[in-house]
Amino acid sequence: MGEQGTMEIERLYPLPNPDSQPYWDGLRDRRLMLQQCADCGSIRHYPRPVCDQCYSMEVHWIEASRRGTVHSWSVSHHAFHPSFKADLPTTFVTVDLEENVRLVGILRDPEVTLSIGTALQVGFEDAADGAFSIPVLFAA
Amino acid sequence: MSDGLFEKGAITGIGETAYTRGSGKSDTALQMEASLKAIADAGLSPKDIDGVVPYASGSTVAEDFITNLGLPDLRYSATTPLGGASCVAGIQAAVSAVATGLANHVLIPIGRNGYSGSRIGNRVQQMPQFRTIGEYEMPLGTLAPAQLYSHMARRHMELYGTKSEHFAKIAMNGRKHAAMNDNALRQAPMSLDDHQTSRMIADPLRLFDCCLESDGGAAVIVSASERAKDMVRKPAYIMGVAEGHPDSPSAITQRPDITTLGTAKAAPRAFGMAGITHSDIDVAEIYDCFTYIVLCQLEDLGFCKKGEGGDFVSSTSFGFDGDLPLNTHGGLLSQAHIVGMNHVVELVKQLRGDAGAAQVKGARIGLVTGYGDMGDGTVAIMRS
Ligand SMILES: [Zn+2]
Secondary structure: OOOOOOOOOOOOOOOOOOOOHHHHHHHHOOOOEEEEEOOOOOEEOOOOOOOOOOOOOOEEEEEOOOEEEEEEEEEEOOOOOHHHHHHOOEEEEEEEEOOOOEEEEEEOOOOOOOOOOOEEEEEEEEOOOOOOEEEEEEEO | OOOOOOOOEEEEEEEEOOOEOOOOOOHHHHHHHHHHHHHHHOOOOHHHOOEEOOOOOOOOOHHHHHHHHOOOOOOEEOOOOOHHHHHHHHHHHHHHHHHOOOOOEEEEEEEEEOOOOOOOHHHHHHOHHHHHHHHHOHHHOOOOHHHHHHHHHHHHHHHHOOOHHHHHHHHHHHHHHHOOOOOOOOOOOOOHHHHHOOOEEEEOEEHHHEOOOOEEEEEEEEEEHHHHOOOOOOOEEEEEEEEEOOOOOOOHHHOOOOOOOOHHHHHHHHHHHHOOOHHHOOEEEOOOOEHHHHHHHHHHOOOOOOOOHHHHHHHOOOOOOOOOOEOOOOHHHHOOOOOOHHHHHHHHHHHHOOOHHHOOOOOOEEEEEEEEOOOEEEEEEEEO
């Protein structure tokens, strides 16, 4: 049991379904894949079955630019599960991608000074136990 | 603006267990104990309860209340799955039920072993409201509300110059009021230095920006107003009540404006229904899972404009004898985390004139909020 606000939480793994499998497969193959509406062309994230602009359920997947800018960030000094302890402190960054959707990644570049609008690029790494791959971030 | 549910219902009974860290009781027992206290406070028998709104993220269903309390004819049940906004959303459901004659006396119970109970995370991906972040964000290690909400706080600080010292004032205010409350877990004084040197959890949120984890139960009874006027307690009439969901409700990071909560949609509806303005509010019990979330709600409720929360916090006194008495029980930050039902109970006590040492003199109209599930906001305005 934790002190105030620090209760341990179960480790979570992605549970890909037909809507999200191409995203996770893409990360494993070192490609950032996003859903694009096959009817109106809107790009959406996180993956889901319906386009909220035109209600089409037809979708194709595009490979994203991997370029973006900082929208916000947070630096975790407490791991809410033991498997993340070795990685502390961990900087999680919310990035505005060029494709006009956002992505959360872990900053892996100690040289970056964060502020809103800082340019970053998306890279990839395998999660600690190799079960899946995640987006990470570097200076553009 | 529609007057909707204006004064169709009232809170006629309140009940709380002891708030502890280690209750030695089951979640169900905590809920039943609080429910029996609320029913007795209202001067009712369990046989009079014909509606129940159990906590959607909790461990009980309406059937448990029939079984334990011997309810002879439960006619109305519903759940309001909005996380920490559920209790006030439950009031909206209950008033809807009594306004239409579906029920006369609706019980809204909550209770859990939030400290000593089992870990909360193992169900996260099975809960539809967390499925999205459970799939795309939590596997990276950003698991806890403190981590997820800190992105909102950081952006607010960067855009508007909001400071950790503003968060500290909210934490210190809760602690000051908790020290005046016998049923509060944290009583030791908190200085600005205590706050600023408390352990960093998810920068910019420090330990003292985070709510407690605690065990306990609380419950209220909502009755039809025409019945309430003849009951034993001075009713707290519900003048306005509303819920609001933010854009991209399931993922903060995809929200067009991550510094705005569902509260911004709910507040104009609640104030419109109540027919009052902010200067009419004598006391405010604002859901305080994190200090930043209070500051953000003050903006979204309309006490100040978006971005002015820091200045508003600096220039406003929040003590029970101040400009805007705030969280006069100590809140989730320093009293206990009873999912905001402790805020509802405290507002009713204030409107009855029963709030003890932190009683706001002459409190006649008050506001209570709920907030949860990554951005849902609820608002209720009551009068004595
Ligand atoms: Zn479309």
